[in-house]
Amino acid sequence: MATAMSVSAGAMAMSIPLDEYNLVVAGDYKHEGGSVWGTTFIGGNLTGGASEFATTVAPAPVIDSLKVVGDITANQVKVKSGNLVIGGEIGSGSNVELHGAGATVIHDSSLSIDGVVSDLQTASTTLSGMTTAGNMASFNNGAFSYSGDADIAFFDISFEDLFKQNTNFNFSGVAADSLVINISGTQNLNTGSSYNFPGLDLSGNSGLGAEDILWNFFEAEDLTISNPVVGSILAINADVTLMGTLDGSLAAGSLVTQRQIHDYNYTHKVNPVPLPGSSVLFGTALLAFGLSRMGRKKRA
Template sequence: MKMLSRISGLVLCAYAASGFASVDNVGTYNLILKNDLSTSSDIEGRIMIGGDINMAGKSLDVGSRIPADPLVDAVTVVGDITANDVKTQTGNIIYGGSAGSTTLINNGTGSAFQLAQGLLQTRFDAIYQSVIDDSDYYQTLAANGTFNTSDMNKKLFESSSSDDLLVFNINGNDLQSGGLEFGFTPSVPMIINVSGSGTLNINAKAQGNFDKSTVSPLVLWNFYDYTGLNFNGDGWNGSVLAPYADITSYTGSLDGGIAALSYTGGVEVHNKLFTYEPPQDEQTPVSAPSAAVLLFGGVLLVMRKRRKHAAV
């Protein structure tokens, strides 16, 4: 599946006078949060935070698994940064509020600087709306796969479809215990829509062919109505789209991109990016890239061409 990669020259030129062409955060994100971030572990990819970084006395290491690219910001925070230090391996650190006594460190290319908070907020609001729009879109897709729960210790995602996108619809209760596995060899992007509401305690564990290096980048979990997600099992594989949920995780690791209200945790967030892009009308201009592009593996687009698949 080919990813479009046309970058808006207008966007880059808008900030040329400041000397920093990268302030529009063109690129991919491991973490997009509407509100706050608090963690005691590394985040391997880029982050965009609509609220604050609240990590008094702690250190944050970002971007250890992204390529050196001066057009991409490693850290963007609309609000304040409170931490002992925030360190990037490459890319800029941008903030709209106050950094206080936080030490901002760039080990590779890039700088740390403050921009107008209103400007960053406007950009973030457009991006987060795309997160909501994508979540709404995915939950309307017809399923072309099934979820077999006959064996509670080995729940299987199954599909014989030859489509270029697989869609599964499951209930959140199925993720409270047991093991998860695929009954086939995953080779195309997969959307797993998880129905339910309130707070979900996730104790299920990925098993067998749910491989972190090859399968996690193919999977997007769409928790479209939940307000809270607690990952209590042995980590989690696949990207998480949860626009109305506060997320916590203290065991294992999170292998994929995350879009949520907030994240509080003590585990590494690994840069296993989902690369599917929802179809759009060919001649419809967009003010922000889709959530899948921003979160999980694309670049800012002026237009997105429509791609049809049997699941739509």
């Protein structure tokens, strides 16, 4: 089933931290190689082998580009730009390198990820309920289509239907600024490697790009991504294994990977807007939502 709804601007935007962070991990992050191009927030420990962070973060102003609430025991950690903020300890066997001018290690025992995780959980739950009748959205054999006048299109699809054999995802038929794919399914989820994104312009200069797509695994408890993905992944309650490059942000409960995560952050914001004549519903009211563009980064 696919759904879409019109949106309006003007209300306070619901926070989705995937526009600020390239990677958020509520628990432990085991990194066996690869890199995270943007900023990272880890709520548990950073373990594993060699890892690189903040590959494309600007050198000035100096920001906190890697935050780790727990301990660092990974063999080698390179922070290419910005500060490392850590709430725990750096293990004696860990080699931590700061490559940016003016960067430093900041020890902060009060560091907490709770607010960010709560915002992501709220966003995932809220987005999963965004449906309406009378829409013009559809999904068929890998092709997403929406021909209405909404700024954002929502698609409700089961994991099994989404990741079928030999699927070529196509977004050229979506006449909206963004799409959110709400994916149902809880355990033993493995995407397989038989899907692709042929012809998609990551920059968004010729239609929807990597920053305009959000995959919301709102029910997932364990998730294996076995192939590259374009768009941001919201799976904040899941143990995630990432086996393919990601062109987008990622929010996970825990993470194991040796792949690159590129900083095509999800830059759209969602605004809660009560429907006319109604009040906000959690039990007795309704929720409608509006979308405001935060500005799309263009890439050559």
